Amino acid sequence: MNYYSYHTHTSYCDGKAKAEAFIQRGIDLQMKAIGFSSHAPFPLDVSWNMVENQLMNYVDEIKFLSTKYQNEIDVYLSLEIDYIPEFTKSFAHMKEVCALDYTIGSVHLIKSPIKNEFVFLDGPDTNYSHGLECLYQGDIKQMVTAYYHQVNEMILQEKPDIIGHIDKVKMNNKGRYFSEDEKWYQNLLLETIDIIKGTECIVEINTRGLYTKKSKSFFPELNFAKECKKNKIPMTISTDAHHPDELLSYFNEAVEMLKESGYDSVRIYDKGVWKNAAI
Structure with missing residues (x-):
């Protein structure tokens, strides 16, 4: 099976x-493809984002x-683009201006009921607890x-093209505020799945939470x-790598989980086309 990762963050x-350090490590690991997706x-x-005046240099x-x-590894250009209603630029605009091969869409900040205030899902878990208490008055169901x-x-x-770490809202919960087995939470997942199936979006199995x-x-x-x-x-x-040594972290374990889920293939990007590859 070929190795690849389309979600990679650079300096x-x-x-x-x-x-280039990621590419050289990818070649050492005999990867078929690497896609760069800086924020x-x-x-x-x-x-954690890229500054505007560096975008075209990137x-x-x-x-x-x-x-x-090109004769050693397929290298692709992307961006991980955050989505916040009324704040962020359209993905189509970014894809056209930068001639991206594909886009990764993610949510790192939840728009709260208080204007121009957000819950940051990443970083220290105090960001999560602070947002919950101060912006959602402790109502975890409303926030999730x-x-x-x-x-x-x-x-x-x-x-x-790809939906990034789709259930990241669970990361800093750590079992403190809700259980993923609760019916209201499962209903939210099913609602999202129902929306995805009407599109051509790809869901990534993102391994970063485990290896970090x-x-x-x-x-x-x-x-x-x-x-x-x-x-x-x-x-x-x-693998959502932030360092070259993370490029294939937990990749094989992700393959096994997909097989357990019933998959016998995954989507790969090959010179402009998304297609299935056996696992």
């Missing part, structure tokens, strides 16, 4: 190395490296519902993947 955003420039003051560098290494409705809106309006020990399961976990299989939703595997 243009919060990654820890330059793109797109953002209209809010956050520390684009030019990845395109240059794609040509330089807002997250999935924002994801659903992103899918319908922006139609990303921030989550006890993949994004998404086994039962979600099984429901995706029932609804014929395509999946791919991404």
